[in-house]
Amino acid sequence: MMKALRQEAAKLLQEKRAALIIGFAEREGHPALFISKPEDCERLFYDVSCRQNLAAYLSKPEVSARRPVAIVASLAALRSLVVLTAESQAAPGQVLALAVDKDAFLGTFDVAGAAELLRSKYPDLGPEKALLERVGELSKKSVVERAAFWAEEFAKCTRCYACRAACPGCYCARCIVEKNAPQWVSTAALGHGNYSWNIMRAFHQSGRCTLCGACEAACPQGLPLMVLNAALDREALEEFGARPGYDPEGKPVIGSWSAEDDHSYMR
Amino acid sequence: MKTEKADVPTPTTFEPRITAFVCNWCTYAGADLAGTSRLQYAPNLRIIKLPCTGRIDPLFVLKAFENGADAVLVSGCHPGDCHYTSGNYHARRRWTLFRKLLALTGIGDDRLFFSWVSAAEGQKFADLVNDVTAKVRKAGPFQAAHPGRKA
Incomplete structure (x- = not known):
């Protein structure tokens, strides 16, 4: 080979x-x-x-x-x-x-x-089974337990942004975390700044992530970033039929819309 | 002037702080109508007006929780009614995924609410605020231990 x-x-x-x-x-x-x-x-x-x-x-x-x-x-x-x-x-x-x-x-x-x-x-590449099981286990916990799980994980983050550097999807010339007027995401490697950063990193990849795992492999602190990526991948597939990386002319999930999108959660 | 003592919250009763991000054209006008119609509703809402629900960055929601909100309400025009044609459709896709991400990381649907309220729905707005406030009051204060909360 x-x-x-x-x-x-x-x-x-x-x-x-x-x-x-x-x-x-x-x-x-x-x-x-x-x-x-x-x-x-x-x-x-x-x-x-x-x-x-x-x-x-x-x-x-x-x-x-x-x-x-x-x-x-x-x-x-x-x-x-x-x-x-x-x-x-x-x-x-x-x-x-x-x-x-x-x-x-x-x-x-x-x-x-x-x-x-x-x-x-390879028409159905998706998250590995073990990863989906982790997402499933986490989803079964109460919100308080989930918050505690992520509090512990995100506390390890040193905000080195290795996850961002490793990701092909993170190509913005100027990332939101580098914008400081106003300071959207606190730069201190502490609780709420770490939460905002990790949530926004995952969210900005929603419907675009190809689950290569480079972010998690690059993380020196071993954060389970793929749990977030896999959960969003399944959600985007279920809700919008998103299969990123199969069509070079496809429209991004976030950035396009359909009048038929589900909104049963809207009051 | 006589004040009604029962209306003054004592420090032991929990009064939720709810941040609402609403669009200029529908929900804000709906809230205005509720006001001009003299409809009384729970005073727990802090309204932030934006041009369109499409303008509401998910970071706004995180910021609200960071800075002490017990819940967040996002509200805009009904589908098809957007002043900018499709802002609410774009927003809807974003929220569909974002709420799942927040649920997985410890902010459930008893903290994050979405609704469509038109400029004619003053009554719906008042009912919505009362209902959301009651739900959050039941849920209690947003956990101080949540990683998204400013220490």
């Missing part, structure tokens, strides 16, 4: 279909690797412990200046690529994906090809 990935990456550079390849390095932690010479493709690596979502680099100016770019992309990263295209953040024809799934190399795809692959072979 690794051999096929390396050969294909080298070929893309040789044929000038890509000027830059972003992949994973073999050394501990599997950091991102930026390659522009075909001979360096031997250093590319992939296995399931590569948790970063490399689509997050596409919005960085240093990367977009070196297009066309090809990224090593897991299925979730492929979905991110499609979401970014739908949100006009990735120019079609400027980004290629070297698609990988667990221990298989699936080939090189442009965005339309990636969407086609996902629709035909």
